[in-house]
Amino acid sequence: MIDQQSVPALPGTPDEQDDTARKQRVKALFRRYPDITSEERRELTDYLKSGPLLEIGLLKGDETIRYKIAAFEQEQAKALSHAPKEIAVLLVIFVLLAVACSALWDMGA
Known part of the structure; x- marks a missing residue:
């Protein structure tokens, strides 16, 4: 090898x-x-x-x-895990994206 x-x-x-x-x-x-x-x-x-x-x-x-x-x-599981703040930010982004997609869908209908 x-x-x-x-x-x-x-x-x-x-x-x-x-x-x-x-x-x-x-x-x-x-x-x-x-x-x-x-x-x-x-x-x-x-x-x-x-x-x-x-x-x-x-x-x-x-x-x-x-x-x-x-x-x-x-x-190193603790050091490699995501902080609750990071998870909350990602969750907020996901919810905002879902709301925006829903609003755009309703505008097209």
């Missing part, structure tokens, strides 16, 4: 290179988990909370680290 870190990155835009480097770093941190520092734990938590969903899904599908990710998520 080829070590992903030894494969050179494909040429691309700086943003793509940064994303690739970040993904490789996160993958390396999960390989080392639980032997990581508190700063590295915070980095992983931030990535799982705000990273691209597709990239997170691909990481979770990687057989070499999927169980370490699951263990990390279980350990």
